[in-house]
Amino acid sequence: AQSVTQLDSQVPVFEEAPVELRCNYSSSVSVYLFWYVQYPNQGLQLLLKYLSGSTLVESINGFEAEFNKSQTSFHLRKPSVHISDTAEYFCAVTTQGGSEKLVFGKGTKLTVNP
C-alpha cells in the first residue's frame, strides 16, 4: 500500500517570499507523483506531475518539484509567491501500471500575506 505524508498542515508566508511545501511518500512499488491545488469552494487542479525522466518538473505558474527517490520525497517550491497562490496543496501518488487511484496527503494550506 502507498501512503503520503505532508509534513506541514499550514504554511504562512509573506508575498514575494520563497516557499517549500514538503511531501514524502511510502510505497513498495514504483509510483507516479503529483501536486494538486484546491482553491476555496472548488475542485482540485493538477499543478504538476512526475512520471519519468528529469527529476525536476515545473508548472506554468512558477512552481517546481523535485523527485528524490533515495529520500522518497517530492517537495514543491516556488521562489516568489503571490497573494493568488493562497490555496490548499495536495501531494498524491499512484502506482505505475495500476489503476488511476490516487492516494493523497492530508494537504498543506498555504497562506500568502501582503
Added chain:
Amino acid sequence: KAGVTQTPRYLIKTRGQQVTLSCSPISGHRSVSWYQQTPGQGLQFLFEYFSETQRNKGNFPGRFSGRQFSNSRSEMNVSTLELGDSALYLCASSLAPPTTHEQFFGPGTRLTVL
C-alpha cells in the same frame, strides 16, 4: 471543452435517507473516479470506473455504491446516510487507462447530513 460537471452542487439530507450524486466527465474521457473529502480524513478514494466496469474500490462500507453508463457518465449512491457521510464528494475523469495519468476534477457535491 466543458470540464467535469457534478450535480447537484449542494445537498442536505437527514440520517437514514439515501442520496444519488451524478458526474459527467469531459467529452471523450472514459475513466471516472470518485473521492470523498472531509476535514478529518482528507481525500479518500471511493471507486474507479472504466467502460461501465468498476476497476478499483476503496475501503468504504457497502452503503457506498456506484455505476457508470455507456456514455461514461457516472453516479454514486449512498444509502442509509450517517452524520459522518457529510463531505465534499469529488469526481475526476481521465482519458482511459493507461493514460498520461492526468485526472480532471469536478467542483464537487457538498453533502450535509443532519
